Amino acid sequence: xxxxxxxxxxxxxxxxxxxxxxxxxxxxxxxxxxxxxxxxxxxxxxxxxxxxxxxxxxxxxxxxxxxxxxxxxxxxxxxxxxxxxxxxxxxxxxxxxxxxxxxxxxxxxxxxxxxxxxxxxxxxxxxxxxxxxxxxxxxxxxxxxxxxxxxxxxxxxxxxxxxxxxxxxxxxxxxxxxxxxxxxxxxxxxxxxxxxxxxxxxxxxxxxxxxxxxxxxxxxxxxxxxxxxxxxxxxxxxxxxxxxxxxxxxxxxxxxxxxxxxxxxxxxxxxxxxxxxxxxxxxx
Amino acid sequence: xxxxxxxxxxxxxxxxxxxxxxxxxxxxxxxxxxxxxxxxxxxxxxxxxxxxxxxxxxxxxxxxxxxxxxxxxxxxxxxxxxxxxxxxxxxxxxxxxxxxxxxxxxxxxxxxxxxxxxxxxxxxxxxxxxxxxxxxxxxxxxxxxxxxxxxxxxxxxxxxxxxxxxxxxxxxxxxxxxxxxxxxxxxxxxxxxxxxxxxxxxxxxxxxxxxxxxxxxxxxxxxxxxxxxxxxxxxxxxxxxxxxxxxxxxxxxxxxxxxxxxxxxxxxxxxxxxxxxxxxxxxxxxxxxxxxxxxxxxxxxxxxxxxxxxxxxxxxxxxxxxxxxxxxxxxxxxxxx
Numbered sequence: 108x109x110x111x112x113x114x115x116x117x118x119x120x121x122x123x124x125x126x127x128x129x130x131x132x133x134x135x136x137x138x139x140x141x142x143x144x145x146x147x148x149x150x151x152x153x154x155x156x157x158x159x160x161x162x163x164x165x166x167x168x169x170x171x172x173x174x175x176x177x178x179x180x181x182x183x184x185x186x187x188x189x190x191x192x193x194x195x196x197x198x199x200x201x202x203x204x205x206x207x208x209x210x211x212x213x214x215x216x217x218x219x220x221x222x223x224x225x226x227x228x229x230x231x232x233x234x235x236x237x238x239x240x241x242x243x244x245x246x247x248x249x250x251x252x253x254x255x256x257x258x259x260x261x262x263x264x265x266x267x268x269x270x271x272x273x274x275x276x277x278x279x280x281x282x283x284x285x286x287x288x289x290x291x292x293x294x295x296x297x298x299x300x301x302x303x304x305x306x307x308x309x310x311x312x313x314x315x316x317x318x319x320x321x322x323x324x325x326x327x328x329x330x331x332x333x334x335x336x337x338x339x340x341x342x343x344x345x346x347x348x349x350x351x352x353x354x355x356x357x358x359x360x361x362x363x364x365x366x367x368x369x370x371x372x373x374x375x376x377x378x379x380x381x382x383x384x385x386x387x388x389x390x391x
Numbered sequence: 392x393x394x395x396x397x398x399x400x401x402x403x404x405x406x407x408x409x410x411x412x413x414x415x416x417x418x419x420x421x422x423x424x425x426x427x428x429x430x431x432x433x434x435x436x437x438x439x440x441x442x443x444x445x446x447x448x449x450x451x452x453x454x455x456x457x458x459x460x461x462x463x464x465x466x467x468x469x470x471x472x473x474x475x476x477x478x479x480x481x482x483x484x485x486x487x488x489x490x491x492x493x494x495x496x497x498x499x500x501x502x503x504x505x506x507x508x509x510x511x512x513x514x515x516x517x518x519x520x521x522x523x524x525x526x527x528x529x530x531x532x533x534x535x536x537x538x539x540x541x542x543x544x545x546x547x548x549x550x551x552x553x554x555x556x557x558x559x560x561x562x563x564x565x566x567x568x569x570x571x572x573x574x575x576x577x578x579x580x581x582x583x584x585x586x587x588x589x590x591x592x593x594x595x596x597x598x599x600x601x602x603x604x605x606x607x608x609x610x611x612x613x614x615x616x617x618x619x620x621x622x623x624x625x626x627x628x629x630x631x632x633x634x635x636x637x638x639x640x641x642x643x644x645x646x647x648x649x650x651x652x653x654x655x656x657x658x659x660x661x662x663x664x665x666x667x668x669x670x671x672x673x674x675x676x677x678x679x680x681x682x683x684x685x686x687x688x689x690x691x692x693x694x695x696x697x698x699x700x701x702x703x704x705x706x707x708x709x710x711x712x713x714x715x716x717x718x719x720x721x722x723x724x725x726x727x728x
Contacts, residue, residue: 288443288463288470288472289476289535291463291464292463292469293464293489293493293539294539295464295493296464303481304478304480307480308479387480388482389482389519389520389521
């Protein structure tokens with residue numbers, strides 16, 4: 108009995124650096140952020156005015172709305188593409204699969220300022236492809252403006268897809284060949300297999316991936332900042348300008364926006380969880 | 392009256408022949424077993440009948456209809472897999488009902504209910520596969536195949552993932568259900584005991600060919616070659632030249648002689664009551680005694696080879712290790728190969 112206790116203490120001691128890290132860099136800032144959001148601009152009076160300011164301001168509400176829309180849209184598009192892409196990857200030989208995954212892994216880390224600049228160089232107003240195509244006479248990119256909502260979506264989807272593929276791909280390994288065989292012997296077509304068995308089995312992974320993509324897009328800052336600067340009204344850009352700009356620092360208001368950002372992510376995960384329990388009743 | 396006909400079916404992967412010109416015929420309602428070691432082609436043959444593998448040559452007919460080029464869902468066969476292959480996101484009822492829904496068959500509820508009764512799973516309708524034991528999962532898989540009223544039921548080592556006791560139980564039940572529905576069944580196994588207990592007819596397969604077919608007792612008592620003799624019943628297979636030396640006889644012909652271990656008798660050296668008219672006599676020394684529950688197995692070393700001798704375990708351990716004995720080999724039990 109005593110021995111077990113001692114062992115437990117050692118194990119806990121090993122966890123200590125991790126626990127300290129989590130408290131210091133995750134829980135600490137979170138608590139500070141929540142606390143800060145309930146202070147007035149002077150940092151002395153306790154108030155809920157910051158939230159009232161946000162909900163009365165069309166500007167901030169639009170930022171929240173824009174962020175939600177771009178996150179939802181890019182997450183949905185990326186998940187759909189990734190589900191299909193990951194399935195296609197499973198059809199290659201193991202060797203090619205490994206190579207594709209390596210590239211996917213690499214590109215999934217390709218985001219932020221380098222990604223934006225790559226896009227600017229290739230598809231910006233004076234981008235390589237933009238000029239090339241206009242010289243050739245193709246006008247596919249004539250109406251395309253990288254520094255717009257469409258451009259932002261394109262870049263978001265670009266950095267979301269590899270991550271989504273990486274997250275969904277492993278779950279295809281869980282789909283057994285014999286389920287397909289059983290389904291076909293029982294009279295099911297390929298599409299009825301995917302509709303009734305394949306997709307439901309993949310669903311936890313799809314939903315989980317969707318949550319991560321949504322959060323990823325909500326929090327994305329550098330990519331958007333480098334591409335559209337402050338031209339486009341996004342929640343993460345507004346928070347940054349309130350806590351780090353050199354014009355008007357309002358950290359308390361920034362904190363309140365941060366709390367709302369966190370709340371939407373938690374809300375999205377909760378909603379996903381509920382939806383999934385409804386569809387996959389076996390996973391209780 | 393042939394119901395299932397496999398006509399000169401051949402199949403290969405790259406340079407390897409998996410099924411080599413196989414022909415066999417089954418009657419309606421027959422319980423047939425494809426028996427063989429892993430890699431002998433038995434599962435491939437079963438999967439070819441199901442349409443899950445294409446054949447290179449030959450035809451497969453069920454109830455007079457050529458199904459060789461039909462897709463699995465057009466073949467009207469049911470299949471049970473070794474790994475059950477239940478759909479994990481569906482409960483027992485939905486798993487069984489899946490095929491009926493796919494084929495848009497009416498009165499699903501009553502048909503599924505009847506099946507659940509038949510495989511003795513009442514009360515488990517709402518359970519999901521992961522909440523069931525292996526034996527229960529296999530019952531669901533069986534019900535799922537049977538509810539479609541297939542013309543032929545294919546069973547691919549359905550019991551080999553289960554432990555001994557449940558396996559014995561399911562063997563009996565499978566047989567009962569098969570008789571009750573009078574459904575033509577093809578069963579694949581590598582377990583000769585299982586094949587013996589369950590089948591009306593056994594097809595012993597080796598290297599992509601059927602080497603012998605017949606009723607369990609035919610296969611057991613008259614193996615046609617060394618492979619079957621060794622695979623089916625632990626036969627003592629002895630080179631004929633060596634055997635002639637052992638029994639000091641020149642009248643025997645053939646290449647090899649096969650003798651079942653349970654027809655041999657041991658007599659202590661010194662006892663005179665040897666019936667030389669009916670038996671061959673071989674001198675030997677008991678090298679080892681092992682016990683498998685109800686059977687005592689002696690390994691008797693002779694001048695030429697080691698013989699296995701089985702005794703029912705009711706007279707106690709009669710011979711000690713190292714004892715000098717005579718082996719009595721009944722002449723009429725010697726199978727010349």
